[in-house]
Amino acid sequence: MPVSPDGGARFAKILADLYSDAAAHLIGLVSNRLAAGIDQRGWAEQKLSDTLRLRRDAQRFVATLGDEVDANLYDLLADAYSSGVLAAGGPGVAEAAPGIVAANRGAVQAYAAELAGTVKSTHTRMLRSAEDIYQRVIADVAGQVVTGVQTRREVAAKAVSRLAGAGVRGFTDRAGRNWELSSYVEMATRTTAGQAHVQGGLDRYTQTGRDLVIVSDAPEECEKCRPFEGRVLSLSGREPTAEEVKGHRYAGTLREARSRGFMHPNCRHALAGFTPGLTKPPARDTADPEGDKLRQEQRALERGVRDAKRKVAGAAPFGDTEELRAAQALVRLRQFKLRAFVGEHDRKRLPYRETLGAR
Numbered sequence: 305m306p307v308s309p310d311g312g313a314r315f316a317k318i319l320a321d322l323y324s325d326a327a328a329h330l331i332g333l334v335s336n337r338l339a340a341g342i343d344q345r346g347w348a349e350q351k352l353s354d355t356l357r358l359r360r361d362a363q364r365f366v367a368t369l370g371d372e373v374d375a376n377l378y379d380l381l382a383d384a385y386s387s388g389v390l391a392a393g394g395p396g397v398a399e400a401a402p403g404i405v406a407a408n409r410g411a412v413q414a415y416a417a418e419l420a421g422t423v424k425s426t427h428t429r430m431l432r433s434a435e436d437i438y439q440r441v442i443a444d445v446a447g448q449v450v451t452g453v454q455t456r457r458e459v460a461a462k463a464v465s466r467l468a469g470a471g472v473r474g475f476t477d478r479a480g481r482n483w484e485l486s487s488y489v490e491m492a493t494r495t496t497a498g499q500a501h502v503q504g505g506l507d508r509y510t511q512t513g514r515d516l517v518i519v520s521d522a523p524e525e526c527e528k529c530r531p532f533e534g535r536v537l538s539l540s541g542r543e544p545t546a547e548e549v550k551g552h553r554y555a556g557t558l559r560e561a562r563s564r565g566f567m568h569p570n571c572r573h574a575l576a577g578f579t580p581g582l583t584k585p586p587a588r589d590t591a592d593p594e595g596d597k598l599r600q601e602q603r604a605l606e607r608g609v610r611d612a613k614r615k616v617a618g619a620a621p622f623g624d625t626e627e628l629r630a631a632q633a634l635v636r637l638r639q640f641k642l643r644a645f646v647g648e649h650d651r652k653r654l655p656y657r658e659t660l661g662a663r
């Protein structure tokens with residue numbers, strides 16, 4: 305079985321879910337604090353003077369989140385690495401895998417440390433966002449003439465819901481793109497777990513003496529990788545003889561290909577061991593811009609569902625409000641649209657992309 309950066313995707317779900325839940329939990333924490341005593345006089349003053357308590361709650365929660373990340377990342381990346389070893393296969397791979405993982409513990413640790421640094425770098429902004437929402441809602445409610453208890457609830461629910469729906473933003477990747485919290489975590493995990501997966505596969509190829517690999521022809525392909533589709537690459541840099549690659553085209557070393565963008569994050573191209581005289585060329589010409597467009601449309605619809613779900617989480621602590629009913633209706637509408645889209649285009653639905661916050 306071939307190895308691909310896409311092999312990191314299923315590991316990304318675990319951390320994206322963790323951070324989705326965390327974002328929703330933080331919104332809930334803010335909303336619950338705001339909703340407490342909302343019927344009472346002097347609510348705004350009381351809430352402002354409680355800001356420190358909110359901060360402490362949020363800090364405690366985020367510290368726990370960080371501990372959870374630290375406790376689990378090595379195992380997660382060891383799994384990703386090991387899945388690459390298994391995917392590369394060869395006789396006795398199941399028995400050999402634990403040994404290869406142990407021998408490369410340092411590499412796995414380095415992936416884990418890098419990823420832990422990236423995902424935990426979001427914590428400061430998460431905390432700031434929680435406190436910011438808390439204070440903006442107080443200001444919003446205090447700044448409006450409210451005529452009764454129900455009205456104050458309505459105004460607060462609306463304000464939290466609006467801010468919650470936008471998510472925690474402002475995370476930028478190396479390409480300068482802006483991400484929402486759990487999409488950012490998902491992207492970072494997918495990237496690093498994908499690297500670990502591929503590295504596991506390459507280490508296995510090397511261990512079994514296979515130096516040549518062949519690039520798959522990915523459906524819905526990425527442009528950067530097209531020049532390498534169906535080509536043979538060398539892991540060590542030893543150039544194969546014409547006889548070895550007969551009927552195939554050699555495109556240099558994997559290292560060179562990577563430096564030209566091949567196997568970028570989210571890449572769905574895969575590497576399989578190449579056996580001279582036995583490996584057949586993969587089918588050609590599969591450029592599929594339509595598929596890429598559909599996938600992006602589906603992601604946008606999934607994002608819409610998650611945004612609406614966060615709005616519900618923000619409004620719910622204020623009881624039965626117009627805002628809560630509107631947010632719940634929005635969730636149903638967007639879920640309906642997503643199901644219709646998936647049904648129409650027969651695309652495999654990825655339930656985890658709809659969970660709170662994940663993007």
Ligand SMILES: [Zn+2]
Pocket residue numbers: 525526527528529566567568570571572573
């Ligand atoms: Zn690619």
